[in-house]
Amino acid sequence: MMSLKNINPTQTESWKNLESHFKEIKNVEMKSLFQKDKNRKENFTVAFNEFTLDYSKNRITEETLQYLYKLADESELKDAIEKYFGGERINVTENRAVLHTALRNRNNNAIKVDGKDVMPEVRKALEKMNTFSEAVINGTYKGYSGKKILDIVNIGIGGSDLGPRMVVDALQYYKNHLNTHFISNIDGDHVTEILKNLNPETTLFVIVSKTFTTQETLTNAMTVKNWFLSQEFGTKESDIKHNFVAVSTNLSNVKEFGIADENVFTMWDWVGGRYSLWSAVGLSISLAVGYGHFNSFLKGAFEMDEHFKNTPFKKNIPVVLALLSIWYNNFFKTESEVVIPFSQYLEKLPPFLQQLSMESNGKSTDRNGDSIDYQTGNIIWGNTGTNVQHAFMQLVHQGTKIIPVDFIGFEESLHGLKDHHEKLMANFYAQAEALYAGKTKDEVYLDLKFQGNVDKINQLLPFKVFEGNKPSNAILIKKLTPENLGALIAMYEHKTFVQGVIWNIYSFDQFGVELGKELAHKFLKK
Numbered sequence: 001m002m003s004l005k006n007i008n009p010t011q012t013e014s015w016k017n018l019e020s021h022f023k024e025i026k027n028v029e030m031k032s033l034f035q036k037d038k039n040r041k042e043n044f045t046v047a048f049n050e051f052t053l054d055y056s057k058n059r060i061t062e063e064t065l066q067y068l069y070k071l072a073d074e075s076e077l078k079d080a081i082e083k084y085f086g087g088e089r090i091n092v093t094e095n096r097a098v099l100h101t102a103l104r105n106r107n108n109n110a111i112k113v114d115g116k117d118v119m120p121e122v123r124k125a126l127e128k129m130n131t132f133s134e135a136v137i138n139g140t141y142k143g144y145s146g147k148k149i150l151d152i153v154n155i156g157i158g159g160s161d162l163g164p165r166m167v168v169d170a171l172q173y174y175k176n177h178l179n180t181h182f183i184s185n186i187d188g189d190h191v192t193e194i195l196k197n198l199n200p201e202t203t204l205f206v207i208v209s210k211t212f213t214t215q216e217t218l219t220n221a222m223t224v225k226n227w228f229l230s231q232e233f234g235t236k237e238s239d240i241k242h243n244f245v246a247v248s249t250n251l252s253n254v255k256e257f258g259i260a261d262e263n264v265f266t267m268w269d270w271v272g273g274r275y276s277l278w279s280a281v282g283l284s285i286s287l288a289v290g291y292g293h294f295n296s297f298l299k300g301a302f303e304m305d306e307h308f309k310n311t312p313f314k315k316n317i318p319v320v321l322a323l324l325s326i327w328y329n330n331f332f333k334t335e336s337e338v339v340i341p342f343s344q345y346l347e348k349l350p351p352f353l354q355q356l357s358m359e360s361n362g363k364s365t366d367r368n369g370d371s372i373d374y375q376t377g378n379i380i381w382g383n384t385g386t387n388v389q390h391a392f393m394q395l396v397h398q399g400t401k402i403i404p405v406d407f408i409g410f411e412e413s414l415h416g417l418k419d420h421h422e423k424l425m426a427n428f429y430a431q432a433e434a435l436y437a438g439k440t441k442d443e444v445y446l447d448l449k450f451q452g453n454v455d456k457i458n459q460l461l462p463f464k465v466f467e468g469n470k471p472s473n474a475i476l477i478k479k480l481t482p483e484n485l486g487a488l489i490a491m492y493e494h495k496t497f498v499q500g501v502i503w504n505i506y507s508f509d510q511f512g513v514e515l516g517k518e519l520a521h522k523f524l525k526k
Protein backbone atom coordinates (compact mmCIF):
# COMPACT_ATOMS: atom_id res chain seq x y z
CA MET A 1 0.00 0.00 0.00
CA MET A 2 1.33 3.44 -0.93
CA SER A 3 1.13 5.40 2.22
CA LEU A 4 2.99 7.97 4.21
CA LYS A 5 6.24 6.69 5.65
CA ASN A 6 6.26 5.53 9.22
CA ILE A 7 8.92 7.61 10.95
CA ASN A 8 9.00 8.20 14.69
CA PRO A 9 9.96 11.90 14.93
CA THR A 10 11.63 11.50 18.30
CA GLN A 11 14.13 9.03 16.78
CA THR A 12 15.35 11.45 14.15
CA GLU A 13 18.68 13.22 14.42
CA SER A 14 17.02 16.62 14.13
CA TRP A 15 14.68 15.90 17.06
CA LYS A 16 17.69 15.07 19.22
CA ASN A 17 19.38 18.25 18.05
CA LEU A 18 16.24 20.20 18.86
CA GLU A 19 16.17 18.71 22.37
CA SER A 20 19.67 19.87 23.19
CA HIS A 21 19.20 23.16 21.37
CA PHE A 22 16.05 23.76 23.40
CA LYS A 23 18.06 23.72 26.62
CA GLU A 24 20.20 26.54 25.28
CA ILE A 25 17.38 28.63 23.98
CA LYS A 26 14.56 28.18 26.43
CA ASN A 27 15.48 31.24 28.48
CA VAL A 28 16.82 33.41 25.69
CA GLU A 29 15.13 36.77 25.39
CA MET A 30 13.73 37.58 21.98
CA LYS A 31 14.81 41.17 22.59
CA SER A 32 18.45 40.09 22.57
CA LEU A 33 17.86 38.23 19.30
CA PHE A 34 16.49 41.40 17.73
CA GLN A 35 19.51 43.31 19.01
CA LYS A 36 21.91 40.80 17.50
CA ASP A 37 20.20 40.70 14.14
CA LYS A 38 19.08 44.09 12.96
CA ASN A 39 17.28 42.47 10.03
CA ARG A 40 15.47 39.88 12.10
CA LYS A 41 12.02 41.12 11.12
CA GLU A 42 12.83 40.93 7.38
CA ASN A 43 14.73 37.69 7.78
CA PHE A 44 11.82 36.06 9.54
CA THR A 45 9.06 37.26 7.25
CA VAL A 46 7.57 35.38 4.32
CA ALA A 47 5.23 36.76 1.73
CA PHE A 48 2.82 35.15 -0.66
CA ASN A 49 0.29 36.98 -2.87
CA GLU A 50 -1.53 39.35 -0.50
CA PHE A 51 -0.25 37.59 2.63
CA THR A 52 2.70 38.40 4.84
CA LEU A 53 3.69 36.20 7.73
CA ASP A 54 5.97 37.89 10.23
CA TYR A 55 7.26 35.18 12.58
CA SER A 56 10.16 37.16 14.01
CA LYS A 57 8.54 37.33 17.45
CA ASN A 58 9.15 33.66 18.16
CA ARG A 59 11.65 32.05 20.47
CA ILE A 60 13.79 30.80 17.64
CA THR A 61 17.11 31.45 15.99
CA GLU A 62 18.37 30.56 12.54
CA GLU A 63 19.77 27.39 14.14
CA THR A 64 16.33 26.41 15.48
CA LEU A 65 14.90 26.79 12.01
CA GLN A 66 17.64 24.68 10.45
CA TYR A 67 16.83 21.80 12.81
CA LEU A 68 13.11 22.22 12.18
CA TYR A 69 13.59 22.13 8.40
CA LYS A 70 15.77 19.09 8.86
CA LEU A 71 12.98 17.51 10.89
CA ALA A 72 10.61 18.12 7.97
CA ASP A 73 13.15 16.49 5.63
CA GLU A 74 13.75 13.53 7.91
CA SER A 75 9.97 13.08 8.21
CA GLU A 76 9.87 12.90 4.40
CA LEU A 77 7.44 15.79 4.18
CA LYS A 78 8.15 16.34 0.50
CA ASP A 79 7.14 12.78 -0.32
CA ALA A 80 4.03 13.15 1.87
CA ILE A 81 2.97 16.33 0.04
CA GLU A 82 3.31 14.57 -3.31
CA LYS A 83 1.18 11.67 -2.11
CA TYR A 84 -1.42 14.03 -0.62
CA PHE A 85 -1.89 16.00 -3.85
CA GLY A 86 -1.38 12.92 -5.99
CA GLY A 87 -4.54 11.15 -4.84
CA GLU A 88 -2.84 8.30 -3.01
CA ARG A 89 -4.78 6.60 -0.25
CA ILE A 90 -2.97 8.36 2.57
CA ASN A 91 -6.04 8.04 4.81
CA VAL A 92 -5.00 4.45 5.42
CA THR A 93 -7.31 3.68 8.33
CA GLU A 94 -10.33 4.49 6.16
CA ASN A 95 -8.61 3.35 2.95
CA ARG A 96 -9.29 6.64 1.21
CA ALA A 97 -7.46 9.28 -0.77
CA VAL A 98 -7.49 12.83 0.61
CA LEU A 99 -8.32 15.16 -2.23
CA HIS A 100 -10.12 18.26 -1.06
CA THR A 101 -7.40 20.04 -3.07
CA ALA A 102 -8.91 18.58 -6.28
CA LEU A 103 -12.10 20.52 -5.57
CA ARG A 104 -10.27 23.80 -6.10
CA ASN A 105 -7.77 22.63 -8.69
CA ARG A 106 -7.35 25.08 -11.59
CA ASN A 107 -4.76 23.14 -13.55
CA ASN A 108 -5.75 21.14 -16.57
CA ASN A 109 -3.88 18.11 -15.30
CA ALA A 110 -5.70 14.93 -14.35
CA ILE A 111 -5.95 14.02 -10.66
CA LYS A 112 -6.31 10.30 -10.39
CA VAL A 113 -7.69 8.03 -7.72
CA ASP A 114 -6.96 4.40 -8.61
CA GLY A 115 -6.19 5.45 -12.17
CA LYS A 116 -9.41 7.42 -12.70
CA ASP A 117 -9.33 11.18 -13.22
CA VAL A 118 -11.69 12.81 -10.71
CA MET A 119 -11.62 16.25 -12.33
CA PRO A 120 -14.48 15.77 -14.85
CA GLU A 121 -16.82 14.82 -11.99
CA VAL A 122 -15.59 17.72 -9.86
CA ARG A 123 -16.24 20.20 -12.66
CA LYS A 124 -19.68 18.75 -13.28
CA ALA A 125 -20.60 19.03 -9.59
CA LEU A 126 -19.37 22.63 -9.42
CA GLU A 127 -21.33 23.50 -12.53
CA LYS A 128 -24.47 22.07 -10.94
CA MET A 129 -23.87 24.24 -7.87
CA ASN A 130 -23.36 27.24 -10.11
CA THR A 131 -26.58 26.75 -12.09
CA PHE A 132 -28.64 25.98 -9.00
CA SER A 133 -27.35 28.88 -6.90
CA GLU A 134 -27.88 31.36 -9.70
CA ALA A 135 -31.46 30.14 -10.26
CA VAL A 136 -32.27 30.49 -6.56
CA ILE A 137 -30.64 33.91 -6.33
CA ASN A 138 -32.28 35.33 -9.46
CA GLY A 139 -35.64 33.87 -8.47
CA THR A 140 -36.20 31.55 -11.41
CA TYR A 141 -36.06 28.64 -8.98
CA LYS A 142 -39.31 28.65 -7.00
CA GLY A 143 -40.63 27.03 -3.85
CA TYR A 144 -43.64 24.66 -3.92
CA SER A 145 -46.23 27.45 -4.15
CA GLY A 146 -44.43 29.30 -6.93
CA LYS A 147 -42.81 31.93 -4.76
CA LYS A 148 -39.17 32.95 -4.86
CA ILE A 149 -36.82 31.60 -2.21
CA LEU A 150 -35.87 34.10 0.48
CA ASP A 151 -34.39 31.97 3.26
CA ILE A 152 -31.78 29.21 3.15
CA VAL A 153 -31.45 26.76 6.04
CA ASN A 154 -28.36 24.58 6.20
CA ILE A 155 -28.99 21.46 8.30
CA GLY A 156 -25.75 19.68 9.18
CA ILE A 157 -23.17 19.32 11.93
CA GLY A 158 -19.36 19.24 12.28
CA GLY A 159 -17.77 19.65 8.88
CA SER A 160 -21.22 19.92 7.33
CA ASP A 161 -21.91 23.02 9.40
CA LEU A 162 -18.79 24.73 10.76
CA GLY A 163 -17.15 25.47 7.39
CA PRO A 164 -20.18 26.85 5.54
CA ARG A 165 -21.31 28.75 8.65
CA MET A 166 -17.91 30.33 9.12
CA VAL A 167 -17.51 31.30 5.46
CA VAL A 168 -21.03 32.72 5.10
CA ASP A 169 -20.32 34.84 8.16
CA ALA A 170 -16.86 35.83 6.98
CA LEU A 171 -18.15 36.89 3.55
CA GLN A 172 -21.17 38.76 4.89
CA TYR A 173 -19.95 41.87 3.11
CA TYR A 174 -20.41 40.08 -0.24
CA LYS A 175 -23.80 38.63 0.61
CA ASN A 176 -26.95 38.89 -1.48
CA HIS A 177 -30.59 39.24 -0.36
CA LEU A 178 -31.00 35.62 0.82
CA ASN A 179 -31.11 35.06 4.57
CA THR A 180 -28.99 32.14 5.66
CA HIS A 181 -29.57 30.05 8.78
CA PHE A 182 -27.80 27.06 10.25
CA ILE A 183 -29.25 24.23 12.33
CA SER A 184 -26.72 21.84 13.83
CA ASN A 185 -27.31 20.97 17.48
CA ILE A 186 -29.65 18.12 18.36
CA ASP A 187 -30.98 20.37 21.10
CA GLY A 188 -34.57 21.03 19.99
CA ASP A 189 -34.20 24.66 21.00
CA HIS A 190 -31.94 25.19 18.02
CA VAL A 191 -34.36 23.99 15.35
CA THR A 192 -37.36 25.54 17.13
CA GLU A 193 -35.83 28.98 17.28
CA ILE A 194 -34.84 28.90 13.61
CA LEU A 195 -38.21 27.62 12.36
CA LYS A 196 -40.11 30.20 14.39
CA ASN A 197 -39.67 32.96 11.85
CA LEU A 198 -39.66 30.99 8.62
CA ASN A 199 -42.22 30.72 5.88
CA PRO A 200 -42.21 27.22 4.29
CA GLU A 201 -43.18 28.65 0.91
CA THR A 202 -40.05 30.77 0.60
CA THR A 203 -37.51 28.64 2.48
CA LEU A 204 -35.03 26.25 0.96
CA PHE A 205 -33.67 23.54 3.28
CA VAL A 206 -30.22 22.22 2.43
CA ILE A 207 -29.60 18.97 4.28
CA VAL A 208 -25.87 18.40 4.40
CA SER A 209 -24.54 15.08 5.57
CA LYS A 210 -21.77 13.20 3.88
CA THR A 211 -22.95 9.92 5.40
CA PHE A 212 -26.64 10.80 5.81
CA THR A 213 -26.58 8.75 8.99
CA THR A 214 -25.63 11.47 11.50
CA GLN A 215 -28.12 11.43 14.35
CA GLU A 216 -28.24 15.19 14.85
CA THR A 217 -28.75 16.01 11.18
CA LEU A 218 -31.35 13.33 10.53
CA THR A 219 -33.30 14.24 13.65
CA ASN A 220 -33.27 17.93 12.76
CA ALA A 221 -34.13 17.19 9.12
CA MET A 222 -37.08 15.02 10.20
CA THR A 223 -38.38 17.71 12.56
CA VAL A 224 -38.12 20.26 9.76
CA LYS A 225 -39.87 17.92 7.34
CA ASN A 226 -42.73 17.35 9.80
CA TRP A 227 -43.00 21.09 10.35
CA PHE A 228 -43.04 21.64 6.58
CA LEU A 229 -45.81 19.06 6.16
CA SER A 230 -47.87 20.31 9.09
CA GLN A 231 -51.57 20.81 8.35
CA GLU A 232 -51.56 24.55 8.84
CA PHE A 233 -49.47 25.00 5.69
CA GLY A 234 -51.59 22.69 3.52
CA THR A 235 -48.44 21.14 2.07
CA LYS A 236 -48.08 17.62 0.71
CA GLU A 237 -45.22 15.11 0.28
CA SER A 238 -44.78 16.02 -3.37
CA ASP A 239 -43.98 19.62 -2.34
CA ILE A 240 -40.80 18.46 -0.61
CA LYS A 241 -38.88 18.27 -3.88
CA HIS A 242 -39.22 22.02 -4.34
CA ASN A 243 -38.01 23.12 -0.94
CA PHE A 244 -35.50 20.46 0.12
CA VAL A 245 -32.14 19.61 -1.38
CA ALA A 246 -29.40 17.38 -0.02
CA VAL A 247 -25.64 17.16 -0.16
CA SER A 248 -24.42 13.64 0.47
CA THR A 249 -22.57 10.56 -0.74
CA ASN A 250 -25.37 8.29 0.52
CA LEU A 251 -27.83 8.52 -2.32
CA SER A 252 -30.15 5.75 -1.13
CA ASN A 253 -30.73 7.29 2.32
CA VAL A 254 -31.36 10.67 0.70
CA LYS A 255 -33.95 9.14 -1.61
CA GLU A 256 -35.63 7.40 1.29
CA PHE A 257 -35.93 10.77 3.01
CA GLY A 258 -37.98 11.95 0.04
CA ILE A 259 -35.55 14.17 -1.79
CA ALA A 260 -35.76 14.13 -5.59
CA ASP A 261 -32.73 12.76 -7.46
CA GLU A 262 -32.18 16.04 -9.28
CA ASN A 263 -31.98 17.83 -5.93
CA VAL A 264 -29.04 15.82 -4.71
CA PHE A 265 -25.56 17.29 -4.81
CA THR A 266 -22.94 14.61 -4.62
CA MET A 267 -19.54 14.51 -3.02
CA TRP A 268 -16.96 11.78 -2.72
CA ASP A 269 -15.43 9.62 -0.03
CA TRP A 270 -12.06 11.29 -0.68
CA VAL A 271 -13.38 14.54 0.81
CA GLY A 272 -13.18 14.49 4.60
CA GLY A 273 -15.99 16.20 6.54
CA ARG A 274 -13.80 18.94 8.03
CA TYR A 275 -12.24 19.57 4.61
CA SER A 276 -15.52 19.55 2.69
CA LEU A 277 -16.52 23.21 2.46
CA TRP A 278 -14.94 23.35 -1.01
CA SER A 279 -17.42 20.75 -2.29
CA ALA A 280 -21.21 20.96 -2.52
CA VAL A 281 -21.11 21.12 1.29
CA GLY A 282 -20.41 24.76 0.50
CA LEU A 283 -23.73 25.12 -1.32
CA SER A 284 -25.05 27.56 1.28
CA ILE A 285 -21.92 29.68 0.67
CA SER A 286 -22.56 29.73 -3.05
CA LEU A 287 -26.23 30.58 -2.40
CA ALA A 288 -25.35 33.34 0.06
CA VAL A 289 -22.68 35.13 -1.93
CA GLY A 290 -23.21 33.80 -5.45
CA TYR A 291 -21.14 31.28 -7.36
CA GLY A 292 -18.76 33.98 -8.65
CA HIS A 293 -17.50 34.69 -5.15
CA PHE A 294 -17.51 30.98 -4.29
CA ASN A 295 -15.34 30.40 -7.33
CA SER A 296 -12.91 33.13 -6.21
CA PHE A 297 -12.82 31.50 -2.80
CA LEU A 298 -11.78 28.21 -4.46
CA LYS A 299 -9.20 30.05 -6.55
CA GLY A 300 -7.60 31.59 -3.47
CA ALA A 301 -7.32 28.15 -1.88
CA PHE A 302 -5.80 26.75 -5.07
CA GLU A 303 -3.14 29.44 -5.04
CA MET A 304 -2.25 28.55 -1.47
CA ASP A 305 -2.09 24.89 -2.56
CA GLU A 306 0.40 25.81 -5.28
CA HIS A 307 2.44 27.84 -2.82
CA PHE A 308 2.47 24.94 -0.36
CA LYS A 309 3.32 22.35 -3.02
CA ASN A 310 6.04 24.27 -4.82
CA THR A 311 7.77 26.57 -2.34
CA PRO A 312 10.91 25.52 -0.45
CA PHE A 313 10.13 24.94 3.23
CA LYS A 314 11.92 28.13 4.31
CA LYS A 315 9.51 30.32 2.39
CA ASN A 316 6.50 28.07 2.73
CA ILE A 317 3.89 29.67 5.02
CA PRO A 318 2.00 26.52 6.11
CA VAL A 319 5.27 24.66 6.68
CA VAL A 320 6.76 27.48 8.76
CA LEU A 321 3.59 27.74 10.86
CA ALA A 322 3.48 23.98 11.43
CA LEU A 323 7.14 23.77 12.45
CA LEU A 324 6.80 26.64 14.90
CA SER A 325 3.77 24.99 16.39
CA ILE A 326 5.70 21.73 16.82
CA TRP A 327 8.58 23.62 18.40
CA TYR A 328 6.29 25.02 21.10
CA ASN A 329 4.11 21.96 21.53
CA ASN A 330 6.85 19.37 21.76
CA PHE A 331 9.76 21.27 23.25
CA PHE A 332 8.31 24.15 25.27
CA LYS A 333 5.40 21.78 26.09
CA THR A 334 2.81 24.42 25.48
CA GLU A 335 -0.66 22.94 25.46
CA SER A 336 -2.61 25.37 23.36
CA GLU A 337 -2.52 27.95 20.61
CA VAL A 338 -4.74 30.95 20.35
CA VAL A 339 -5.98 32.37 17.05
CA ILE A 340 -7.05 36.00 17.13
CA PRO A 341 -8.44 37.47 13.93
CA PHE A 342 -8.71 41.24 14.00
CA SER A 343 -11.90 41.14 12.00
CA GLN A 344 -15.38 40.68 13.34
CA TYR A 345 -16.20 38.80 10.14
CA LEU A 346 -13.89 36.02 11.29
CA GLU A 347 -15.58 35.40 14.61
CA LYS A 348 -16.34 31.81 13.63
CA LEU A 349 -12.84 31.00 12.41
CA PRO A 350 -11.62 29.62 15.78
CA PRO A 351 -14.43 27.02 16.12
CA PHE A 352 -13.83 25.98 12.52
CA LEU A 353 -10.11 25.59 13.20
CA GLN A 354 -10.88 23.59 16.33
CA GLN A 355 -12.51 20.86 14.27
CA LEU A 356 -9.91 21.11 11.50
CA SER A 357 -6.95 20.77 13.79
CA MET A 358 -8.22 18.89 16.83
CA GLU A 359 -10.30 16.28 14.97
CA SER A 360 -7.37 15.73 12.62
CA ASN A 361 -4.46 15.62 15.00
CA GLY A 362 -5.96 14.62 18.34
CA LYS A 363 -4.43 11.14 18.06
CA SER A 364 -2.29 8.99 20.34
CA THR A 365 -1.51 6.05 18.04
CA ASP A 366 1.22 6.39 15.43
CA ARG A 367 1.23 5.18 11.84
CA ASN A 368 2.73 1.92 13.00
CA GLY A 369 -0.22 1.32 15.33
CA ASP A 370 1.89 1.97 18.43
CA SER A 371 1.07 4.21 21.36
CA ILE A 372 2.67 7.61 21.16
CA ASP A 373 4.91 8.92 23.94
CA TYR A 374 5.19 12.52 22.73
CA GLN A 375 2.63 15.29 22.40
CA THR A 376 0.45 15.53 19.29
CA GLY A 377 -2.52 17.81 18.54
CA ASN A 378 -2.70 21.02 20.48
CA ILE A 379 -5.72 22.82 21.79
CA ILE A 380 -6.94 25.61 19.52
CA TRP A 381 -9.02 28.44 20.82
CA GLY A 382 -9.60 32.11 20.22
CA ASN A 383 -11.92 34.92 19.35
CA THR A 384 -11.74 38.28 17.66
CA GLY A 385 -9.59 41.25 18.52
CA THR A 386 -10.24 43.65 20.17
CA ASN A 387 -12.94 41.77 22.11
CA VAL A 388 -10.40 39.31 23.49
CA GLN A 389 -8.41 42.13 25.07
CA HIS A 390 -11.30 42.67 27.43
CA ALA A 391 -11.68 38.98 28.08
CA PHE A 392 -8.94 36.35 28.08
CA MET A 393 -5.80 38.29 27.10
CA GLN A 394 -4.96 38.93 30.76
CA LEU A 395 -3.98 35.28 31.01
CA VAL A 396 -1.93 35.36 27.81
CA HIS A 397 -0.05 38.49 28.97
CA GLN A 398 0.47 37.77 32.64
CA GLY A 399 -0.56 34.17 33.29
CA THR A 400 1.82 31.27 34.00
CA LYS A 401 1.43 29.56 30.64
CA ILE A 402 3.12 30.17 27.33
CA ILE A 403 0.39 30.43 24.71
CA PRO A 404 1.62 31.07 21.17
CA VAL A 405 -0.68 33.42 19.28
CA ASP A 406 -1.64 33.80 15.64
CA PHE A 407 -2.77 37.37 15.06
CA ILE A 408 -4.60 37.78 11.77
CA GLY A 409 -5.09 41.31 10.49
CA PHE A 410 -6.15 43.10 7.31
CA GLU A 411 -4.40 46.13 5.89
CA GLU A 412 -7.62 47.50 4.40
CA SER A 413 -11.07 47.40 5.87
CA LEU A 414 -14.20 46.63 3.91
CA HIS A 415 -16.39 49.20 5.64
CA GLY A 416 -14.18 52.20 4.95
CA LEU A 417 -14.43 53.66 8.46
CA LYS A 418 -10.86 54.89 8.60
CA ASP A 419 -10.88 55.84 12.25
CA HIS A 420 -12.10 52.40 13.33
CA HIS A 421 -9.60 50.58 11.19
CA GLU A 422 -6.66 52.62 12.39
CA LYS A 423 -7.60 51.92 15.98
CA LEU A 424 -8.20 48.24 15.27
CA MET A 425 -4.81 47.82 13.62
CA ALA A 426 -3.05 49.82 16.31
CA ASN A 427 -4.34 47.18 18.71
CA PHE A 428 -3.24 44.38 16.37
CA TYR A 429 0.35 45.65 16.52
CA ALA A 430 0.18 46.63 20.18
CA GLN A 431 -0.85 43.17 21.35
CA ALA A 432 2.08 41.47 19.61
CA GLU A 433 4.46 44.13 20.92
CA ALA A 434 3.19 43.84 24.48
CA LEU A 435 3.58 40.07 24.44
CA TYR A 436 7.07 40.34 23.02
CA ALA A 437 8.52 43.30 24.90
CA GLY A 438 6.60 43.10 28.17
CA LYS A 439 7.23 45.79 30.75
CA THR A 440 10.22 45.67 33.07
CA LYS A 441 10.35 46.66 36.74
CA ASP A 442 12.23 49.83 35.82
CA GLU A 443 9.63 50.82 33.29
CA VAL A 444 6.81 50.18 35.74
CA TYR A 445 8.67 52.16 38.39
CA LEU A 446 9.05 55.17 36.14
CA ASP A 447 5.43 54.99 35.12
CA LEU A 448 4.16 54.92 38.67
CA LYS A 449 6.47 57.73 39.63
CA PHE A 450 5.31 59.79 36.70
CA GLN A 451 1.71 59.23 37.73
CA GLY A 452 2.58 60.53 41.18
CA ASN A 453 1.94 57.17 42.73
CA VAL A 454 5.13 57.20 44.80
CA ASP A 455 3.48 55.81 47.96
CA LYS A 456 2.12 52.86 46.11
CA ILE A 457 5.19 52.02 44.08
CA ASN A 458 6.43 49.21 46.26
CA GLN A 459 3.00 47.77 46.74
CA LEU A 460 1.96 47.77 43.07
CA LEU A 461 5.21 47.24 41.24
CA PRO A 462 5.27 43.41 41.08
CA PHE A 463 1.70 43.25 39.80
CA LYS A 464 2.32 45.63 36.96
CA VAL A 465 5.36 43.90 35.54
CA PHE A 466 4.92 42.07 32.21
CA GLU A 467 7.45 39.31 31.72
CA GLY A 468 7.23 39.55 27.91
CA ASN A 469 9.11 37.14 25.67
CA LYS A 470 5.79 35.60 24.64
CA PRO A 471 5.59 34.31 21.08
CA SER A 472 3.25 35.34 18.33
CA ASN A 473 2.87 35.24 14.55
CA ALA A 474 1.48 38.19 12.66
CA ILE A 475 -0.45 37.17 9.57
CA LEU A 476 -1.17 40.33 7.68
CA ILE A 477 -3.49 40.13 4.67
CA LYS A 478 -4.34 42.95 2.31
CA LYS A 479 -8.11 42.68 2.48
CA LEU A 480 -10.81 40.19 3.41
CA THR A 481 -11.73 39.03 -0.09
CA PRO A 482 -13.16 35.62 -1.02
CA GLU A 483 -9.75 34.73 -2.54
CA ASN A 484 -7.84 35.62 0.58
CA LEU A 485 -10.30 33.80 2.81
CA GLY A 486 -9.89 30.67 0.65
CA ALA A 487 -6.12 30.98 0.94
CA LEU A 488 -6.29 31.50 4.70
CA ILE A 489 -8.33 28.34 5.26
CA ALA A 490 -6.11 26.32 2.91
CA MET A 491 -3.10 27.64 4.83
CA TYR A 492 -4.44 26.18 8.08
CA GLU A 493 -5.42 22.92 6.34
CA HIS A 494 -1.84 22.45 5.16
CA LYS A 495 -0.41 23.45 8.52
CA THR A 496 -2.54 20.70 10.06
CA PHE A 497 -1.33 18.25 7.41
CA VAL A 498 2.35 19.00 8.03
CA GLN A 499 1.93 18.55 11.77
CA GLY A 500 0.23 15.19 11.26
CA VAL A 501 3.00 14.02 8.93
CA ILE A 502 5.73 14.92 11.43
CA TRP A 503 3.84 13.51 14.42
CA ASN A 504 3.56 10.27 12.44
CA ILE A 505 -0.19 10.01 12.86
CA TYR A 506 -3.15 9.53 10.55
CA SER A 507 -4.79 12.95 10.38
CA PHE A 508 -7.79 12.07 8.26
CA ASP A 509 -9.83 9.68 10.37
CA GLN A 510 -11.81 10.58 13.49
CA PHE A 511 -12.51 7.34 15.35
CA GLY A 512 -12.32 9.30 18.60
CA VAL A 513 -15.81 10.67 18.06
CA GLU A 514 -17.43 7.24 17.68
CA LEU A 515 -17.55 5.92 21.24
CA GLY A 516 -19.68 8.78 22.50
CA LYS A 517 -22.09 8.25 19.59
CA GLU A 518 -22.40 4.51 20.36
CA LEU A 519 -23.01 5.14 24.03
CA ALA A 520 -25.61 7.81 23.29
CA HIS A 521 -27.51 5.17 21.26
CA LYS A 522 -27.35 2.80 24.23
CA PHE A 523 -28.56 5.45 26.66
CA LEU A 524 -31.37 6.29 24.28
CA LYS A 525 -32.58 2.69 24.28
CA LYS A 526 -32.67 2.46 28.12
Ligand code: F6P
Pocket residue numbers: 157158159160208209210211212213214217273274359510513
Ligand atom coordinates in the same frame (compact mmCIF):
# COMPACT_ATOMS: atom_id res chain seq x y z
O1 F6P B 1 -17.96 14.54 14.29
C1 F6P B 1 -17.73 13.46 13.47
C2 F6P B 1 -18.09 13.71 12.07
O2 F6P B 1 -17.93 12.51 11.39
C3 F6P B 1 -17.27 14.82 11.41
O3 F6P B 1 -16.04 14.42 10.97
C4 F6P B 1 -18.18 15.26 10.33
O4 F6P B 1 -17.79 16.50 9.84
C5 F6P B 1 -19.51 15.27 11.07
O5 F6P B 1 -19.44 14.13 11.91
C6 F6P B 1 -20.74 15.24 10.20
O6 F6P B 1 -20.80 14.09 9.40
P1 F6P B 1 -21.82 13.97 8.22
O7 F6P B 1 -21.51 15.00 7.21
O8 F6P B 1 -21.63 12.59 7.68
O9 F6P B 1 -23.22 14.15 8.76
